[in-house]
Amino acid sequence: MSGNAALGEAAILAGCTCYFGYPITPQNELTEYMAKRVPETGGVFIQSESEIAAINMVLGASVAGARAMTSSSSPGMSLKQEGISYLAADELPAVVVDMVRGGPGMGNISPAQSDYFQATRGGGHGDYKTIVLAPGSVQELTEVVPLAFDLADEYRNPVIILGDGMLGQMMEPVSFENIKPPKKYQKDYILTGAKDRPSRMVRSLLFDTKEEEEHNWKLFRKYQRMERNEVRYETFLLDDAEMVVVAYGTGARIAKGAIKRLRQENLKVGMIRPITLWPFPAKIMKETAQNGAEFFVFEMSAGQMVEDVRLALEGKGHIHFYGRPGGVIPTPIELFRAISRHYYQSRRGKK
Amino acid sequence: MTIKTIFSGFGGQGVLSMGFTLANAAMLEGKYVTYLPSYGVEVRGGTANCTVVVSDEEIASPVASEPEFVVAMNQPSFARFQSVLTSGGLICVNSSIVNTTSARGDIEVLAVPTSDLAEKMGTIKVANMIMLGAFLKASNIVAFDFMLNNLQEILGEGKAKMIKLNRQALEAGYTFVKE
Numbered sequence: 001m002s003g004n005a006a007l008g009e010a011a012i013l014a015g016c017t018c019y020f021g022y023p024i025t026p027q028n029e030l031t032e033y034m035a036k037r038v039p040e041t042g043g044v045f046i047q048s049e050s051e052i053a054a055i056n057m058v059l060g061a062s063v064a065g066a067r068a069m070t071s072s073s074s075p076g077m078s079l080k081q082e083g084i085s086y087l088a089a090d091e092l093p094a095v096v097v098d099m100v101r102g103g104p105g106m107g108n109i110s111p112a113q114s115d116y117f118q119a120t121r122g123g124g125h126g127d128y129k130t131i132v133l134a135p136g137s138v139q140e141l142t143e144v145v146p147l148a149f150d151l152a153d154e155y156r157n158p159v160i161i162l163g164d165g166m167l168g169q170m171m172e173p174v175s176f177e178n179i180k181p182p183k184k185y186q187k188d189y190i191l192t193g194a195k196d197r198p199s200r201m202v203r204s205l206l207f208d209t210k211e212e213e214e215h216n217w218k219l220f221r222k223y224q225r226m227e228r229n230e231v232r233y234e235t236f237l238l239d240d241a242e243m244v245v246v247a248y249g250t251g252a253r254i255a256k257g258a259i260k261r262l263r264q265e266n267l268k269v270g271m272i273r274p275i276t277l278w279p280f281p282a283k284i285m286k287e288t289a290q291n292g293a294e295f296f297v298f299e300m301s302a303g304q305m306v307e308d309v310r311l312a313l314e315g316k317g318h319i320h321f322y323g324r325p326g327g328v329i330p331t332p333i334e335l336f337r338a339i340s341r342h343y344y345q346s347r348r349g350k351k
Numbered sequence: 352m353t354i355k356t357i358f359s360g361f362g363g364q365g366v367l368s369m370g371f372t373l374a375n376a377a378m379l380e381g382k383y384v385t386y387l388p389s390y391g392v393e394v395r396g397g398t399a400n401c402t403v404v405v406s407d408e409e410i411a412s413p414v415a416s417e418p419e420f421v422v423a424m425n426q427p428s429f430a431r432f433q434s435v436l437t438s439g440g441l442i443c444v445n446s447s448i449v450n451t452t453s454a455r456g457d458i459e460v461l462a463v464p465t466s467d468l469a470e471k472m473g474t475i476k477v478a479n480m481i482m483l484g485a486f487l488k489a490s491n492i493v494a495f496d497f498m499l500n501n502l503q504e505i506l507g508e509g510k511a512k513m514i515k516l517n518r519q520a521l522e523a524g525y526t527f528v529k530e
Contacts, residue, residue: 170413171371171386173378250413257412333416 003138004029004168007097007161008037010145011069015182016095017043018068020057022050024076025109026165027099031071051076055083055096062092063202065190067149067182071097073165074115075106077123084158085124088219089204091189093152095145096130097161099168102327110327111165113251116304119160120278127216129223131159131230132277134248138172144275146179151230153185155222162277164300166250166329226279233281234273237263241270243320243343244288246309247298248274250329255298257332258339267343269296277305282312289317294346296320296339300329318346352407354492355415359400359432360424360445365479369422370401372483375505376493377405385413398427405492420490422482424465425449433458443486445478461489461528468523477520484524495525 001009008030011019019034031047038045044061048054054070061068072080077098087094100115102108119132131151135144148159191200206212236256238244247255252273262269272288274281289295295317297306302325309319320342324330358370367388374386388401402415417437423429424445433442438457447466463485469478487495498505498521502514510517 166387166413169388171374171388172413173384254412254414257414257416260411329414331414331416332412336416 001174002029002169002171003141005033006138006141006174007145008033009176010142010179012037012041013176013179014146014149016067016069018061018066020046020048020054020070022048022054024073026101026168027071027073051079055080058094059083059087059092062094063191065187069095073099073101074103081124085126086204087158088128090202091156093156094158095148095152096158100164108327111250111329112327113164113299114301114325116301119162128219129278131226132162134162134275134277136249136252138174142176142179150183155226164250230276231279231281232275233284234275237270240268241293242268243296244293245269245271245296245298248277251298251300254330254332254335258335261336262339267340269339280308285309285312289313294318296342299323301325354405355418356403356420357400357418357432358422359428362397362399364424366399366424367401369479369483370403372505374403376498379501380493380497383410385410387413422486441489463527477516480517480520481524484521485528488525488528
């Protein structure tokens with residue numbers, strides 16, 4: 001099954017009843033899948049007139065209590081940012097998928113990781129954060145997608161799934177058996193008609209600066225809770241590693257291929273793969289740096305996550321970087337050469 | 352063991368479906384498998400390719416740097432992908448329309464006049480399945496009998512009417528290499 005289709009099926013099984021989307025490569029197979037599957041399950045599918053309309057339909061469905069999702073790719077994701085900011089301000093759950101492609105501007109349709117900043121720094125206007133999940137395989141989508149819906153409901157906040165064209169188009173065997181029926185959440189904020197109860201209001205317009213400040217601190221405390229409780233990552237051959245690769249998503253798949261080769265040549269290289277890009281797994285990085293390991297950050301961009309690694313290490317540990325922006329997919333052997341070059345350089349440096 | 356194959360040719364030659372068929376068969380055989388198509392701006396007549404990785408263990412990277420096998424259905428694909436083939440690797444070439452002279456001495460070239468064989472069968476459309484039959488004989492990634500016996504499931508419901516023709520095409524390619 002392709003990553004896009006698996007994502008759609010996982011969303012359905014996680015209780016997504018509303019999907020709104022506007023076509024863009026490389027995530028069209030997801031919209032296509034949802035067009036067929038959502039109506040079958042009694043849900044609502046709308047191909048909207050624009051990305052902006054789609055995200056606002058998500059807002060509407062969410063405020064009415066539905067599990068709602070939209071998806072796009074980089075240029076379309078930029079258009080959705082206003083809506084995501086409103087969702088965050090209104091404290092409404094939603095899942096937004098971004099299958100990143102080469103940019104900036106229209107860019108191209110090849111896989112890229114150049115929207116890291118946009119996803120992890122809020123993306124739209126205002127003081128807000130979104131949880132960002134970066135799955136690395138088609139099978140992992142079956143864990144990440146239900147998790148995204150649960151986190152969105154638990155924190156009442158939009159959650160971003162950050163993939164790329166490669167994850168979306170790639171086919172791998174996939175099993176959905178691990179997906180449990182969706183949990184029930186107490187939704188005492190949704191608008192269902194105020195018959196026999198006091199009326200409710202969901203809004204982000206707060207003219208009173210004091211009120212707005214209080215609201216901001218409330219959101220801030222929520223983001224702190226996320227940072228404490230929701231960090232997720234995977235380690236690979238970390239115990240004896242002298243050089244630790246930090247990579248995510250499909251970039252981590254390519255890096256894993258390279259590391260397997262490096263290990264065959266007895267180079268002690270391991271990996272930390274962040275699954276949540278925000279909140280970022282800073283603690284494990286810092287701990288690993290204390291053991292004297294050096295870091296090698298690999299991204300399919302000119303270098304964005306590398307800033308988070310730098311912040312995580314707080315000046316401790318040496319960081320190497322290798323990036324391929326513009327939608328280029330490096331091969332494992334290319335990465336193998338890059339990592340071993342840095343590995344030997346740093347070893348010489350230590351002597 | 353991890354075996355990587357790149358299928359390549361003109362869009363419309365059935366290059367992606369060749370790779371998809373192999374990936375599906377390997378999955379049903381219980382192997383780990385990834386299928387990575389080139390996508391998007393490719394059009395009929397342009398170039399298309401896909402990478403299939405089949406393994407006994409979890410597959411790290413779906414991107415192949417040095418594939419063990421390449422299938423090239425046209426001249427540009429032959430030129431482009433013979434250079435990435437690992438030393439000792441095998442390239443299966445549609446010799447009906449490709450000049451199979453290679454500058455590399457460390458790879459094996461298997462010339463299959465796929466288009467000619469397909470025309471003999473009455474339709475050029477089965478050229479890809481003939482090539483897949485030949486490829487399976489040469490590579491043995493999936494047991495040929497397994498492929499034939501499970502063809503209905505592998506190709507899916509949409510191709511139900513075409514099972515017989517596809518089977519004949521696979522056998523034609525397989526027999527060509529055997530002889």
